[in-house]
Amino acid sequence: MEAKVLMINHEKCTGCRRCELVCSVFHENVANPSKARIKVEKWEWEGLYIPMSCKQCVDAPCMNVCPVKAITRDDAQGLVSVDNDMCIGCRSCVAVCPFGAMNFNPMMKKVFKCDLCDGDPQCVRFCDMKAVDFVDVRKESLSKKRDAAFKISEAKKLGATIQYEG
Amino acid sequence: MSLDRKVAIVDLTTGKIDIKAIPLAVRKQFLGGRGLAAYLLYNYSKPGCDPLGPDNAVIFSAGILGGMLASASARTDVMTKNPLTGLLGSGNFGGFFAPELRYAGFDHIVVIGKAAKPVYIFVHDGEVEIKDAKNLWGKTVTEAQWAVREELGDPDVKCAVCGPAAEKLVRYANVMTGIKNANGRGGGGCTMGSKNLKMVAARGTMDIKIAHPHEALEFDKRFIEQITSAKVNQTMGVLGTPFIWGATNSWGGIRTNNFQFNQLLNADPIEPEEIDEWSKESMGSEYNMSACFGCQVHCRAKYKIPDTPLARKYGLVGKYDEGPEYTSQGAFNGEPGCTGLDTLLMGNHLVDQYGVDNLEIGSTISWAMELYEKGILTTKETDGLDLRFGNDDAVIAMIHHICKRDTWLGDVLAEGGIRASEKIGKDSFKLLIHMKGMQNLHSDERATPALALNLALASRGSDHLRSRPAIDLYHLPVDVMRRIYSSPVAYDGPLSSDHTEYIGKPWQVAWHENCYMAVDCLGICKYHTTFLGATLPNFEDWAKVLYYNVGLEMTPKDIWDVAERSNMVERLFNIREGMKKDDPFKGEILAERYFTEPCKRGAPDVIGKKIDKPKFLEMRALFYKYKGLDENGVPTPESLKKYGLENLDKEPLRI
Numbered sequence: 001m002e003a004k005v006l007m008i009n010h011e012k013c014t015g016c017r018r019c020e021l022v023c024s025v026f027h028e029n030v031a032n033p034s035k036a037r038i039k040v041e042k043w044e045w046e047g048l049y050i051p052m053s054c055k056q057c058v059d060a061p062c063m064n065v066c067p068v069k070a071i072t073r074d075d076a077q078g079l080v081s082v083d084n085d086m087c088i089g090c091r092s093c094v095a096v097c098p099f100g101a102m103n104f105n106p107m108m109k110k111v112f113k114c115d116l117c118d119g120d121p122q123c124v125r126f127c128d129m130k131a132v133d134f135v136d137v138r139k140e141s142l143s144k145k146r147d148a149a150f151k152i153s154e155a156k157k158l159g160a161t162i163q164y165e166g
Numbered sequence: 167m168s169l170d171r172k173v174a175i176v177d178l179t180t181g182k183i184d185i186k187a188i189p190l191a192v193r194k195q196f197l198g199g200r201g202l203a204a205y206l207l208y209n210y211s212k213p214g215c216d217p218l219g220p221d222n223a224v225i226f227s228a229g230i231l232g233g234m235l236a237s238a239s240a241r242t243d244v245m246t247k248n249p250l251t252g253l254l255g256s257g258n259f260g261g262f263f264a265p266e267l268r269y270a271g272f273d274h275i276v277v278i279g280k281a282a283k284p285v286y287i288f289v290h291d292g293e294v295e296i297k298d299a300k301n302l303w304g305k306t307v308t309e310a311q312w313a314v315r316e317e318l319g320d321p322d323v324k325c326a327v328c329g330p331a332a333e334k335l336v337r338y339a340n341v342m343t344g345i346k347n348a349n350g351r352g353g354g355g356c357t358m359g360s361k362n363l364k365m366v367a368a369r370g371t372m373d374i375k376i377a378h379p380h381e382a383l384e385f386d387k388r389f390i391e392q393i394t395s396a397k398v399n400q401t402m403g404v405l406g407t408p409f410i411w412g413a414t415n416s417w418g419g420i421r422t423n424n425f426q427f428n429q430l431l432n433a434d435p436i437e438p439e440e441i442d443e444w445s446k447e448s449m450g451s452e453y454n455m456s457a458c459f460g461c462q463v464h465c466r467a468k469y470k471i472p473d474t475p476l477a478r479k480y481g482l483v484g485k486y487d488e489g490p491e492y493t494s495q496g497a498f499n500g501e502p503g504c505t506g507l508d509t510l511l512m513g514n515h516l517v518d519q520y521g522v523d524n525l526e527i528g529s530t531i532s533w534a535m536e537l538y539e540k541g542i543l544t545t546k547e548t549d550g551l552d553l554r555f556g557n558d559d560a561v562i563a564m565i566h567h568i569c570k571r572d573t574w575l576g577d578v579l580a581e582g583g584i585r586a587s588e589k590i591g592k593d594s595f596k597l598l599i600h601m602k603g604m605q606n607l608h609s610d611e612r613a614t615p616a617l618a619l620n621l622a623l624a625s626r627g628s629d630h631l632r633s634r635p636a637i638d639l640y641h642l643p644v645d646v647m648r649r650i651y652s653s654p655v656a657y658d659g660p661l662s663s664d665h666t667e668y669i670g671k672p673w674q675v676a677w678h679e680n681c682y683m684a685v686d687c688l689g690i691c692k693y694h695t696t697f698l699g700a701t702l703p704n705f706e707d708w709a710k711v712l713y714y715n716v717g718l719e720m721t722p723k724d725i726w727d728v729a730e731r732s733n734m735v736e737r738l739f740n741i742r743e744g745m746k747k748d749d750p751f752k753g754e755i756l757a758e759r760y761f762t763e764p765c766k767r768g769a770p771d772v773i774g775k776k777i778d779k780p781k782f783l784e785m786r787a788l789f790y791k792y793k794g795l796d797e798n799g800v801p802t803p804e805s806l807k808k809y810g811l812e813n814l815d816k817e818p819l820r821i
Contacts, residue, residue, distance in 0.1 A: 014464040016457035017262070021235065025383055030373035031234045032269060042321075044345055045308055046486060047449060047456060047468035126387070128394060128462035129453070 003078025005137045006114070006121060008051050012131035015042055015049035019123035019132055026122045027112075037103065037114040038123050038132070051132055053123070054101035054114035056080045062093035062102050062113075077116070084110050168234075168375050168716045169193055171273040173821055174294045175210070176287055178361055179220055179279030183294050188273065192820050194718070195810065197725075198230030198273055200256060200686035201732030203245040207254075208739050209819050210276050217249040217353070218335065218360040220280040226267070226326055226341075226366055227274045229689010233265030233374060233459065234715040235386040237393050238691035240264050240459035242326065242343070244354035248626065250337040250526070250582045251603035253740045253752060255352030256626045259326075260458035261343040263368060264689055266324035270370030281362040286314065289368045299364040306330060306519040307342045314367050326366045329521025331569040332359035336580040338526035346466065346488040346518045347458070351604070352626055355521050377717030385714050389707065394462050396699045402465045403455060407492040408438040414609070418768010420500045421610040423555045424529075424536040425599050425759050428610040429767035430500045435507045441490065444507060445469040456488055463693055466491075471515060474508040480562055482512050490514035496608025497528020502535055503555035512562055520569035529605035530579050530586070531564045533598055542592045549573045584751055599757045602627035602745070606757075612765050613775040614638060616671035619785050622754050623675065625736040633679040636697055638665045646700055651677050654705045654722035666771060668781045672788035683729035684708060731809040733793075734801055738814060747786075747799045754786065754799060 017040050020033035028035050038053040056073070057063075060080045063071040070086035071093060073079070082093075089109040093102045102113050114121075116134075124134045175184040188202075196202040203225045215221035224246040231239040242264040248255025267273070271292040284299040301317065302310045307329040315323050325343060332339035332355035339355030340348045349355070358364070376382050393399055401409045411433075414420055418428045434440070445454045448470040457464035466488040477483045490510050498513030499505060517524040537543040538553035545551070549567075553560050567576025578586045584603050587595035599606045604627025611618035616638050617630075624632035637650075647661045651673060661670040678696075681704075685695050688708060695702055703711075705722035712718050712725070720728075740752075747754045760777045767773065790797065794805030806812040 011451050012453045014453075014455050014457035016459060016461050016464065018460040018462070021233070021460050022383065022386075025235060025376050025379050028373070029379040030375050032371065032373045033265075034269070034371035035373070045312065047345075047488070049456075122383070126390070128390070129464075 002137055003076065004134050005056060005078060006053055006116070006124070007133045007135050007137075007140055008053065009131055009133070010048075010050040012129040013040065013049040013051055014129055014131075015040060018126050019051060022122040022126045026117060035105070037101075037112065051123075052099055052101065053132070054080065055099060056114075056116070061096045061098065065092045065096045067092065077119070079116055080113070081115060082111055082113060087111055168377050169718075171228075171268055171374075172271060172292075173206070173274040173276060174272055174289070175276045175278070176294060176296065177279040178277060178281040178285065178296070178363060181296055183296070185294065186821055189820055193230070194720070195728065196732055197687035197728050198232070199227055199241065199689045200243040200245070200258065200683060201728055201735075202274060202687070203227035203243045203256070204732050204735040204739065206274060206276055206821065207245045207247070208735055208814065209821075210278055211247050213742055215247060217247045217252060217255075217357060220278070220361070222247045222357055222360075223276055223278045224354055224357045224361065224363075225274060225276050228264035228267050228272075229687060230273075231711065231715055232268045232273070232689045235376065235382045236688070236690050236711045236715065237386070237390050237694055238458055238461035238463065239689055240461065241686065241689045241691060242267070242349070243686055244326065244341045244349045244352065246352065246354050246357040247743065249335070249353040249356040249360070251627050251752070253602055253627065253743050253745055254625050254736050255354060255357070256736075257341065257349030257352040257354055258631070258686060259341070259343055259347040259349045260461070260691060261324070261347030262459045263324045263326050263343040265459045266322075266368040266370055268370070268374055269372055270368045271372050272368075275366055277361060277363060280360070284362045284364055286363065286365045286367060288318070289366065289370075291370055291372055302364045303333065304330065307521045308345060308519065310364060311344075314365065318367070318369070320369055323367050323369045325368070327521070328355035328358040328364060329519060331520040331522040332356055334569065334571050334580065335359050336522055336569060336571070337582045337585075338523040340521045340523050342518065342521045345486070346514070348518070348523070350493070350523050350525060351629065376715055378714045382714035385710060389703065389711060390462050392701065392703060392707070393694045396702055398698045399463045399693065402693065403463050405438040405442050406455070406465045406467045406489070408441055408490065408495055410492055411495050412437055415500070416769075418765060418772035419610050419613070420496060421599065421606070421608050422500050423503045424501060424532045424597065425610075425763065426536065427767050428612070428765045428772065430503065430505065432505050433499070435505050436495055436499050436510055440507060441469075441510070442467060444472065444511075448472065458691070461691065463691075465693065469511060471511050472508055474506075476506065476558060476562065477508050477512060479559070480512065482515060485515055487511070487515040487518055489518070493607065494524050494528075497524045498561055500608045501528050501532035502557075502561045504558045504561055506558045509558040509561060513565060516562070516565045516569075520565070522569055525607055526582070526605050527565060527568060528608065529599065530568070530583060531561055533583060533605070534564070534575065534579060536597050537590065537594055540597070542590065542594050543575070547590075548575050551575075596758065599759065600628055601756060602752055602754070604628045610765065612760055612777055613768075613772040614665045615668045615777060615782065615785065616665070616674050618756060618760060618777050619671055619675050619782065619789065620678070622756050622786065623679070623789060625733065625740060631692060632682060633675045634697070635671070635674040635678045637700060638674065640700070641665070642700055650696060650700060650704070654726045666775065668778070668785055672785045673792060676789055676792040679733055680726055680729035681705075683732050684725050687728055687732060688712070727809070731811065734805065734809055734811060735814070737795075737799070737801065738811070741800060756782065
């Protein structure tokens with residue numbers, strides 16, 4: 001079985017940032033969103049809220065760029081991890097991540113990232129809207145296909161009506 | 167330690183900033199939020215001061231759970247001497263300001279004095295700065311927040327900001343945060359305007375230690391399930407607060423045409439489902455709700471203003487906003503007798519941008535409409551505006567005129583009902599629906615004596631969030647009521663599940679007053695309490711949430727005592743500033759029309775109802791007794807001693 005992935009549907013996000021809160025408490029025992037591994041980027045004036053987190057990339061740029069090989073990927077778990085003992089705090093991974101998912105802790109002088117909370121991501125557990133979900137990627141892909149197909153069929157119907165009326 | 171947040175006392179006259187710790191003893195007495203704000207206001211505002219002068223204080227106060235693991239732990243109380251009433255002014259907003267203020271290291275910002283030129287206060291990671299607000303002054307609520315984020319180069323700065331209405335000293339100007347979170351009552355914005363203070367901006371990255379993190383997470387999960395499993399919150403998560411409109415209006419619990427009727431006819435366009443549909447359509451998504459910090463209820467709908475002739479006239483087509491709440495429905499539809507959805511959406515947007523209390527401005531305009539229809543105001547005073555009920559255009563026009571003070575009537579109404587009635591004269595005061603100088607919500611309490619009693623007794627003037635025992639309307643079995651109202655202190659007096667009854671209600675009002683004060687001290691949202699349902703969290707749950715997060719070991723009764731003490735400080739403040747129980751301007755008495763005019767519309771249990779004055783006075787007397795007050799509503803020496811307040815005026819300030 002394929003490892004599960006964090007899937008974000010930003011349309012569902014209400015912008016409450018509970019994911020940031022529970023992430024910081026779970027990992028650091030403190031309430032402090034700036035230490036969260038997930039962050040909701042918000043365009044408040046347009047009502048647009050987009051949670052950003054690590055995608056655990058298969059060909060992970062952070063892993064590829066790390067000069068001391070502190071970053072590795074476990075294919076079975078679908079998890080990219082940082083070995084804190086090896087990390088030299090060069091922040092190459094922060095620079096290269098396309099999603100801004102690698103963070104730097106200035107106190108520890110180490111990088112930190114989403115570790116999927118040992119298989120029970122707290123952001124998923126606490127998101128009432130399921131804007132962040134932990135899913136089997138193939139199943140998700142199938143259901144997305146179905147949703148998209150439905151939308152296309154609706155659009156066709158709509159197009160046909162307009163043509164008919166026009 | 168979780169309790170390491172500070173108080174900053176900022177004197178805008180001298181530029182001096184004092185940063186002080188909060189002693190544990192004071193914490194245990196007031197917790198935080200509204201309770202501690204009351205204590206700070208009592209001490210930092212000068213007795214009898216001019217609310218618009220430098221001796222008034224304005225206090226920004228986060229709850230003790232702000233930004234921690236409790237659902238919707240996002241409330242900020244802003245407290246001041248109210249420029250509208252001269253008594254206590256206090257409002258409470260959600261959004262994201264309180265958590266950010268706490269992550270920046272502070273629980274309370276006390277602002278005194280007056281700046282020589284516009285300034286703002288920037289709070290970040292333990293530091294407080296007074297900064298030049300030249301580029302922010304004159305900007306709307308969202309423009310100002312946008313500008314300060316640009317200036318500071320950080321999109322995550324959160325602001326408690328006042329708008330153009332506050333700069334013009336409209337006496338019911340709000341403090342705002344985000345798009346639409348409003349400190350809707352109390353005139354805090356006006357006080358900010360009088361101090362040349364545009365905003366308090368906060369940004370923080372400091373840890374708040376969670377006392378028992380694992381237990382806190384697990385308890386929070388259960389706490390949230392308790393909150394979201396309530397039907398009422400599920401509905402609110404889809405339709406927002408307008409969900410109660412349909413039921414209340416068809417029942418006859420809405421005040422329309424000022425106070426002449428109690429039901430809005432032909433209200434289909436503003437039914438909650440219609441608003442929801444428009445919200446989804448205009449946002450192009452079936453997911454259309456937004457939430458405050460850490461809240462699963464997400465009660466605000468996002469929307470854009472539709473393309474209608476009126477919206478085009480005012481240049482508001484396509485403008486983004488959030489809400490519109492039940493209160494806006496009343497303010498811009500029910501009270502002025504207008505049924506346009508665009509009127510609601512525009513009115514809501516304008517008050518958010520100007521930063522003014524929707525409830526007060528809607529009620530004030532509707533009062534002026536009744537004066538106009540009765541010939542007390544003529545087109546001479548209205549600058550030709552046809553102020554008849556049902557004139558949607560006139561409502562939108564008056565919002566602009568009041569907030570800009572650019573017409574005679576706009577300028578007069580910006581002073582609030584009582585001052586305006588002095589200028590307008592004739593019988594205008596008699597038609598004003600106010601308590602303690604504050605106009606009422608658009609609701610009609612003539613069929614619900616408990617809710618009416620709450621209005622008269624609310625510490626900040628006519629109000630639906632100080633005590634309102636709204637579960638009265640659910641007709642709960644008496645044994646369920648007994649369970650709620652006998653905890654955490656024993657009560658074996660009468661209780662009635664009939665909302666039209668007078669017996670048992672004084673205790674319900676007293677109980678809810680403490681319940682909501684406790685919630686305001688904790689800094690969580692009232693929608694997560696017995697305000698909305700019997701199964702929702704209560705004193706027992708708060709004791710646990712407090713322990714797991716903060717580490718304070720307090721019993722439910724201890725939290726009750728904090729609330730009782732805090733309520734008493736608010737009362738002492740009001741008494742110090744001239745409240746007398748039967749004073750028609752500053753007293754704890756309903757507007758006379760509640761006693762004399764019966765309800766004309768609605769369900770059979772509403773039609774013909776008015777408040778029985780002798781019974782009302784009896785209820786008030788009983789309430790005073792339950793609260794440890796004498797027959798004039800003044801705390802007895804024994805009560806003061808019981809709550810450690812006997813030397814409040816004389817003792818050295820403990821913060």
